């Protein structure tokens with residue numbers, strides 16, 4: 001066997017090599033034969049291509065090589081790139097050489113036929129190789145990159161909060177506890193409290209990391225481990241944070257449209273729906289939302305929590321995200337600042353994605369008064385000593401400040417039009433899933 005001398009190319013770059021000989025390294029997606037021709041569908045993680053091998057070009061040896069390979073066997077091929085408008089991706093490879101790398105040990109568990117979700121989730125480590133899952137992962141990556149570029153472009157500093165924490169940020173009912181050399185530590189529910197320290201040090205920061213909630217709820221929106229992006233800005237108020245969220249959402253959507261059109265096509269997501277995501281996002285107060293919900297037949301009174309079904313109703317009002325603001329303070333976390341004119345209201349907001357997707361962002365202005373914050377901590381049944389470091393921010397140069405948290409998986413589900421968050425992260429963690 002001759003060592004191939006043609007340059008190794010990734011399929012996403014193939015258009016630059018029309019007419020040239022290249023080397024592809026990948027896996028067998030599918031194959032078929034027809035008389036004196038072998039067709040190999042090869043995937044390399046960045047694309048899929050049909051390779052055509054005729055007996056004259058690859059000989060009996062090439063035919064035997066193709067015939068030895070089953071679905072997901074790995075192989076390298078050398079061939080000439082040929083524009084083919086009818087081919088998916090626009091190109092074909094006219095084979096010159098087929099080099100098997102590893103023949104799969106038995107039948108690949110995931111065949112092109114339909115499988116149930118439970119089976120696919122059990123085989124998540126292999127399911128990730130399918131066209132659709134690859135497209136979702138590439139869109140997720142584009143969203144992550146867009147978020148970083150958005151904040152970096154505005155002079156924010158990335159600020160990494162710890163994952164082991166000593167206290168609750170978002171209430172004690174969803175804490176994961178772990179032993180920390182004899183002390184109790186909790187897996188971080190949110191980087192916010194540390195992000196506030198960062199904002200006081202650096203002016204404007206964003207955190208980007210995994211967060212954990214022992215969510216007992218089995219819904220299509222909840223994971224026990226998810227990634228959150230939390231900007232925090234000194235001298236910003238609630239409306240400033242809401243505008244930042246609005247600008248960020250538009251930036252992300254625009255980037256996905258610019259760079260991931262192929263992947264949107266693979267997952268059959270209509271880009272026209274995303275093109276409508278433009279400023280301004282309609283704003284609705286909690287008071288008004290309650291009226292709308294009552295009219296729509298929901299059994300809810302002022303003071304009631306806006307749950308999944310209610311969010312769906314509100315988010316269906318518009319074809320762009322809706323900003324819901326001024327929640328009853330009793331529903332919200334201890335750190336939320338209250339409205340000066342009506343202390344029953346918290347200066348908080350949620351961004352609800354359209355198409356019934358619901359909350360993707362939660363945020364608001366923070367309580368910046370030392371004494372008020374101490375009483376809130378007590379009212380919430382939390383331990384003041386656990387928050388001494390956090391209270392120090394209100395002792396030394398306290399300023400108004402605000403921020404929010406964007407859930408990455410819910411954002412991916414929204415932009416990809418997926419009904420459930422489980423396909424938005426490589427290995428979803430849910431109440432009943434820790435494997436693979």
Ligand code: 4AD
Pocket residue numbers: 169170189190191192213215221222223224226228230231359360361362363364403404405406407408409410421
């Ligand atoms: O609304 P949440 O709980 O807000 C906070 O954690 C604040 N500390 C954020 C801040 O102001 N810095 O969570 C923020 C977002 C939600 O809007 C949602 O997108 C996502 O995080 N999220 C979840 N995503 C998946 N699974 C879960 N269990 C989630 N819980 C929250």
Ligand code: MG
Pocket residue numbers: 350359361362
């Ligand atoms: Mg929330």
